[in-house]
Amino acid sequence: MTGPEPLPHDDSRDLDECLACHEPISAEQRFDHPLASVCLECLSEEQLLALESDLELAGTVQRTLLPPRELRHGGWEVTYLWEPHGAVSGDHIDLLVPANDDQPLHVLLGDVSGKGIAAALLQSHLHALFRALAPVEVSLSELFNRVGSLFFAATASNTFATFIGLRLFADGRAVITNAGHPRPLLNDRRGVRPVEDASLPLGAIDGVHYTERELVLRPGETLLLYTDGWTEPEVNDEEYGVGRAAAALRRHRDLPPSQLLAACRHDLEQFLDGADRTDDITMVALRRIL
Numbered sequence: 001m002t003g004p005e006p007l008p009h010d011d012s013r014d015l016d017e018c019l020a021c022h023e024p025i026s027a028e029q030r031f032d033h034p035l036a037s038v039c040l041e042c043l044s045e046e047q048l049l050a051l052e053s054d055l056e057l058a059g060t061v062q063r064t065l066l067p068p069r070e071l072r073h074g075g076w077e078v079t080y081l082w083e084p085h086g087a088v089s090g091d092h093i094d095l096l097v098p099a100n101d102d103q104p105l106h107v108l109l110g111d112v113s114g115k116g117i118a119a120a121l122l123q124s125h126l127h128a129l130f131r132a133l134a135p136v137e138v139s140l141s142e143l144f145n146r147v148g149s150l151f152f153a154a155t156a157s158n159t160f161a162t163f164i165g166l167r168l169f170a171d172g173r174a175v176i177t178n179a180g181h182p183r184p185l186l187n188d189r190r191g192v193r194p195v196e197d198a199s200l201p202l203g204a205i206d207g208v209h210y211t212e213r214e215l216v217l218r219p220g221e222t223l224l225l226y227t228d229g230w231t232e233p234e235v236n237d238e239e240y241g242v243g244r245a246a247a248a249l250r251r252h253r254d255l256p257p258s259q260l261l262a263a264c265r266h267d268l269e270q271f272l273d274g275a276d277r278t279d280d281i282t283m284v285a286l287r288r289i290l
Contacts, residue, residue, distance in 0.1 A: 018042055062088050062120055065127055067095040073105045074170035075290030079257035081265060083281045090119025091227050091282040092126055096134050102170055106134055109284055110163035111227040126161060140167050140177045144210035151203045160201040164225060172288055174215045182231060185224040185249050192250045194242060217288035224249055229279035233272060240271050257285035
């Protein structure tokens with residue numbers, strides 16, 4: 001299928017100016033489609049249909065890269081919820097399952113800056129980098145060091161991605177590296193609290209050296225990972241926030257992981273009270289079951 005017919009290239013034009021009408025491209029369109037060279041009003045009906053078809057196809061391709069929604073491995077149960085705001089998502093979720101139970105399971109969650117197709121392309125780039133490098137026998141922090149350097153070298157200076165990775169071992173250990181991502185929530189015998197420790201996002205600057213921290217979870221204890229699409233929605237200038245998120249986890253912590261995520265997601269909907277959300281949402285529940 002062919003896309004919209006390209007317009008003549010002009011190196012001297014203002015990058016925020018439409019090639020067709022020479023008016024500024026709207027800030028909203030620029031935010032959703034940072035590489036757009038023509039405003040939506042200047043596209044023909046045929047071009048708009050082609051663009052819509054391309055977006056739907058991109059969304060289908062992105063969904064084929066998603067891991068199974070629920071799995072058990074090495075004494076862990078992992079479930080996630082993935083909700084794009086539009087046809088495609090800038091949120092990244094992947095589960096790298098080893099061949100043997102005595103090898104660690106990798107859980108990767110990230111959020112690429114920007115929205116729309118541009119963010120989805122960068123998300124796919126990170127998917128490929130982690131998939132290629134994770135099997136190498138290096139520490140989790142070194143994996144992030146290598147991915148961060150490659151991501152910085154391959155992308156624009158204003159591009160970055162918050163990211164968190166975990167290695168889950170059969171003895172209950174969870175090794176965590178956090179690259180500027182929202183702090184996960186831990187539900188253990190002490191209650192519900194954020195897990196501290198984070199560094200700069202991937203791609204923010206070159207040469208970042210990431211670190212690790214280790215937790216040990218007992219049977220029944222849960223880690224909840226999420227992107228900021230869960231905690232940052234606002235109503236009347238009031239943010240949902242980490243406090244409400246932690247309270248939702250505390251209320252519903254005894255539910256099975258899939259029901260836990262649905263209940264926490266519903267708590268946000270009650271807060272929004274019909275208001276529209278403006279971002280992708282991804283949530284991951286990791287529960288120790290042995």
